[in-house]
Amino acid sequence: MPDLDNLEPLHQQGLADYHCHCDYSIDAHGAIDEYCRAALSRGLVEVVFTTHYDATPTMTPDDAVIRVSERLVPATPENLKPYVDEVLAAAERYYPLGLSVKLGLEFGWYRGCDDVVARLRNMYPFEYLLCGIHELDGKCFSCSGCYPKCFPDYTVEQVVERYVTQVEKAARSGLFHTIAHLDYLRKYGEPYYGERLNQLILEQSGRMFAALRESGTVLEVNTSALRRNSTDYYPRIVLVNAARKAGVDVRYLGSDAHAPEQVGFDFDTAAPLASISTQAWCEDTD
Ligand SMILES: [Zn+2]
Ligand SMILES: [Zn+2]
Numbered sequence: 001m002p003d004l005d006n007l008e009p010l011h012q013q014g015l016a017d018y019h020c021h022c023d024y025s026i027d028a029h030g031a032i033d034e035y036c037r038a039a040l041s042r043g044l045v046e047v048v049f050t051t052h053y054d055a056t057p058t059m060t061p062d063d064a065v066i067r068v069s070e071r072l073v074p075a076t077p078e079n080l081k082p083y084v085d086e087v088l089a090a091a092e093r094y095y096p097l098g099l100s101v102k103l104g105l106e107f108g109w110y111r112g113c114d115d116v117v118a119r120l121r122n123m124y125p126f127e128y129l130l131c132g133i134h135e136l137d138g139k140c141f142s143c144s145g146c147y148p149k150c151f152p153d154y155t156v157e158q159v160v161e162r163y164v165t166q167v168e169k170a171a172r173s174g175l176f177h178t179i180a181h182l183d184y185l186r187k188y189g190e191p192y193y194g195e196r197l198n199q200l201i202l203e204q205s206g207r208m209f210a211a212l213r214e215s216g217t218v219l220e221v222n223t224s225a226l227r228r229n230s231t232d233y234y235p236r237i238v239l240v241n242a243a244r245k246a247g248v249d250v251r252y253l254g255s256d257a258h259a260p261e262q263v264g265f266d267f268d269t270a271a272p273l274a275s276i277s278t279q280a281w282c283e284d285t286d
Pocket of ligand 1: 134181
């Protein structure tokens with residue numbers, strides 16, 4: 001583990017990381033306090049915790065879990081309370097040190113999730129809800145063990161059509177501030193289908209961008225792809241530029257950090273792609 005209090009500082013001032021996991025996410029490690037220390041030493045002014053909340057009804061009980069005090073427990077609104085309490089406590093502790101800490105969540109979208117999202121928003125004072133689209137028709141496309149079950153069921157045209165439709169629905173639901181890692185489909189989809197997948201996503205992006213613009217949903221610039229053998233972000237820069245041209249709000253940078261030292265990853269380079277703002281979206285969309 002690197003020395004979290006002495007990480008290389010970013011050159012740009014005033015940057016904020018709107019997508020950080022912590023050890024409440026089963027695929028991440030590092031305590032909330034460690035992410036905050038890393039954010040301070042990198043010179044960020046704000047860090048937003050967005051632990052995974054994946055509870056698609058088709059998931060097995062082994063997958064729909066969060067980690068609390070080293071134990072895996074079902075992902076339910078009630079079981080999220082220790083996470084909420086810990087982030088809010090960190091916000092109190094780090095504010096005097098010059099770091100804004102915000103309570104967020106990466107909600108794994110599925111058809112019919114509206115009631116659960118509304119319940120979570122009623123129970124806890126979330127300042128940021130990030131929509132993560134990780135599956136198609138209840139089948140995961142986001143991890144190496146799952147995608148062979150998903151992609152063989154679709155032609156490349158079908159997979160892009162389903163994905164684009166899900167992004168549209170998620171944006172138009174008005175439940176989320178931001179769509180996370182748009183075109184994440186390409187992580188395993190591109191090796192499977194080839195470059196045609198990216199071409200089709202670009203060709204159909206107008207539908208997604210209209211939904212984002214009309215619903216006031218923000219598009220995230222997610223730098224994590226660079227940690228995973230890609231030379232581009234999620235979404236690809238060509239899509240970020242097309243989104244801006246279409247009038248979509250591209251405001252938040254997210255490292256999608258799953259380890260404390262990944263906070264603010266590649267933000268010096270990515271910052272010009274986003275209109276820099278440290279102001280969380282906190283209107284009520286109900
Ligand atoms: Zn995600
Ligand atoms: Zn994430």
